[in-house]
Amino acid sequence: MDVSMLQRTYLELLSSLFSEFTTLQKLQDKDDPKFVFRTVSLFFDNAERLINGISSNLNQPTVEFNKIKELVHQLKGSNKFIGGERIEDACVAFRSYCDANDLQGCFSSMQQLNQEFLNFKSKLDTLFTMEQQIVAAGGSIPKMQ
């Protein structure tokens, strides 16, 4: 595949993420080339834990919306840097359902959140693969300005 094509596509993908993601990339340097990858892994790890927590709370006989709200808040906070804007929106919607004590709404939010996460993850996967491909094709990974 044409390197410049790859690089262009890569940049497009990158720009669709939060601008903070590029800040994250800037933190990475030669001494620590895997920083972004590790941070992202950490993020997904943490996110999974939170989502599990939310899920289990939702499935309690008596749902404690405050707890769920807290978890969603944490998730939202965690997400601030990694950069899933849609995840953020899903979190915000989730929180308002919690405030309204709307169980149905929460469940649908939960679904959406799940979906957004999977989407986001595959996006990042693509990103990382593309980096690999670009490098393999002899190019350098383009940085956002």
Add this chain to the structure above:
Amino acid sequence: MERQWVPSRTEAFPMGLRVLVVDDDPTWLKILEKMLRKCSYEVTTCGLARVALETLRERKNKFDIVVSDVNMPDMDGFKLLEHIGLEMDLPVIMMSIDGETSRVMKGVQHGACDYLLKPVRMKELRNIWQHVYRKKMHEVKEIEGQEFTCADLHLIREAGFEERGLLTREDKKRKEEYNDQDGSDQSAAKKARVVWSVDLHQTFVSAVNQIGFDKVGPKKILDLMNVPGLTRENVASHLQKYRLYLSRLQKQNEDSNLGNNRWADFNPKEPPAKPDLETSPQVEQNTTSKPSPGFGFIAPESETQPIKPTSHFEEDNKVKRKTSSMPPLGMLLSFTGTIPSAEIKPSEPLTPSKHPNWTGGLPLVQSMQCPKHDHKRCDLLCDYSCLPKPDLYTSAPPVISINVQNETGDLLDVKPALMDCIKAISPLTCTVDGSTSGFDRLPSIKGSFFEQSNCHAEPGRITGSDLVPLPEDLNLDSSLQEIGCFENVDLMNSIDYFQTEVESSSNWCDGSELFDYPLIDECLFA
């Protein structure tokens, strides 16, 4: 004549500024650490507020500034802030996603030097040295008991300007010259800055209690404390802080007593048998053991209860603290009467060896035990300082000879806590033993990343979790947290780690392997 108004590392200032970062979110911890390192600061990270306090107490003069998140499960960020202000008198910067004015106000009221909004920018972190500088200058003023002069004010103002870099050499020289002018007060001024250690604070509090909180005055306290080298000014400023702190507590207590029903909330909901209170409230990786199609499956056994135990702990503390400021014993007893269930549970397992979750357990235990001991010590610091200090932070054998008995096939069925335990204790081995087998089996993200994130710490740095005996169904959340805790050193260590990363990444997309990473080369992200 050279005056030590800042630590002797003035020349390197602000490079090498020693920062302690406290945040329960591991992602943020990592990012902040990286950013601060880029600012040439010396960073220590901590995932638990309680552990952070312990660290600060142990390594008293080893930090210049603390950066802490507001929302933490084990302790409210504001409480941590107050503790640090009272005990160590270090500048503290708060961070939060929430930028609401009321929160910011609360931060400032509790003594925060600054309040940053997440996502935090590098620029903001770069400037945190100014708070250290400013505080030092204030302290010099305190010790000397002098009024601010125009020169001082000018310097302080300069230090406060956001976008400016270091003060110029000229400014520093000017400051020194000014200080040198106070010929007569040489002896007084050469005094080192007073660090309000735990013991010193204890002495202070007992003096206050002895005098009677209403009749207290700096001179009286000073005389009673009888600490050589302590000045009236030191005591006065500390008293002021203490008063503020107590009044705030009282206000909070009144709020809670008035009808927030927090007691009612927390007591009945506590599952009786569960040693929740002893464990870290943060249930880190204690999630499902079932294979999953992705996120969002139910965790059958574990409940994440990040909020509850915290608040409960807080409540206890509030009780104790409040009572310490009044004729204590009677009040204490009456208060303990109101929290019977909480009292019994945590006080049972006292030995660290049995219940390794000392971070969660011991402070609580201690607060329960207060009535039995000298009540004078049952003030806010009783929780921490009276603790029998188990040798948690000395290096224990990093890898415990635990046989990972489980067949690979059983990895999923093993109780999460147990798995956590195994993984927690043998960080290196987990990369080799647990992970390779685990990856083949686990379609979900769970196991793979779990091991990654828990293998961050170097073996020698593992804290108390090393001492954990295996068999019981332990909730090792706090120990897991601690693993990620003291990441003082660059994490780019084990090759194994990266190998597991590689293999795990293919598990990201649950089953449907979109990408095959044969080996993520170092050059990938270069």
